[in-house]
Amino acid sequence: MTTAVLRTEVRLFRREPGALFWILLFPTLLLVILGSIPSFRDHQADLGGLRTIDVYVPVAVLLGMIVGGLQSMPQTLTGYRERGILRRMATTPVRPSALLSAQMLVYGGAALASALLSLLVGRLAFDVPLPKQPLGYVLALLLAVLAALALGSVVSALSRTTKIAGAIGSAFFFPSMFCAGVWLPTQAMPHLMARIVGYTPFGAAAEALNRAAAGHWPGWEHLGVLVMWVLLLTGAASRWFRWE
């Protein structure tokens, strides 16, 4: 029963060209554009000998989940509630929670696919090495996806209409992109700023991914921050989410 819901949501996701582009292609496209700038392929002393393109792969990896979790998913979920789609499903043996979990799987899956694409293109087109600590990288990646989905659920829980969801989503979207290092990679941030950013979900995720990419265990301080955010946001979402 719930697999039918998931199959339907996957099918519907494929009918959203906007979401497909911004979640799946845009992060990699950004990487390709940045990688085409010759100086971004030079080693930089202030990035610890890394090239700009190297530090932008984790940024691209996080970008897909930020777009999916904060922009697309809250819109869809809030729309499902606003239009009474959840209500209609509540009268069937399948509870509306099936629709919610299907949505999370779809957007979580899309974010992971987008991350994989960025890693592959980075490796093949710009010789960015694959993460040297794969287990730690996967763990950080999964926690980051969970944090993005939980944050998106909170946005949806706080929004009565899709318009409000769009506004609240954007309010979280730009700070999240900043913390992930879209404008200034965390490695290049001043020490104090990096410390503060390290306590935000995507700042912690960026640092954990960077460490795992370099071959170190991501560090429990970053993973711990992520776990804490996931628990906190999930709790908030399930407390405030309204089915109608």
Place this chain on the structure above:
Amino acid sequence: MPVIEVSELRKTYSGRAVVDGVSFAVEEGEIFGILGPNGAGKTTTVECVEGLRVPDAGRVRVTGLDPVADHARVARVLGAQLQESELQPKLTVREGLELYASFYPNPSPWAPLAERLGLTAQLTTRFGKLSGGQKQRLFIALALIGSPKVVVLDELTTGLDPRARRDTWELIEDVRAGGVTVLLVTHFMEEAQRLCDRIAVIDGGRVAALDTPAGLIRRSAGSTVISFTPSAPLEDRDLNALPALTSVERKDGRLTLAGTDETVNAVITLLARHRITAHQLRVSDATLDDAFLDLTKESVA
């Protein structure tokens, strides 16, 4: 055992009792109507039957089960058409039917159902592109797709054209002939009169009357209307002495009296006594419309 049992149901929103002690029981294979003015508490009542709302007090049972506590089991035997709901805008009619069919243990085949509701030409149309009437027909199909024992239809034919409305009525009669119990919320008196075995008139959150359509008409004041053009004037004194008379109206020399069968007999006797001829004599039963207005007039006033 009744298929649907509602007793002393109460539901309050921000201090206002929307449903205030509603009780009724629907027997197996019955088409039971809920009639009432806007805001009378009809939809809230059926939402409690569907398990969408938790009653503040009272008892609701569907096939002996509590729709809230036993939601999954009730949902398997109850098909619902909600007053306002949608499907995912980019889902096609066929995908919607297939999806909802997959939720139930013994679904009806969707193709004959779609054909019966005139949706065959729209199978590949996305929900968002359907007209209001097509959406309505799709939701009727979705209410029936799980082969339910009970269907709850809230404003069944709103938005349908007269032909589709009549087709839908026939469909509901066929569904009932198959042993399915129907709970119908409606605004249309014609629909209630044609389909319902019994009707509960709900007004101000309470059951104002519960009877067969004919019974409701009979019990309302002025259930029979007699009108004629008398060959000579009749005196007010004589008219006012008529038994069970509820209203007198004079217009262009024509008299219209509302009352009961007893009134009709007395009028005929009166005319014979005064040797007055009644031209263009018409005797008609009041309609459910009249009965409804009569039963719910207090709340409007």
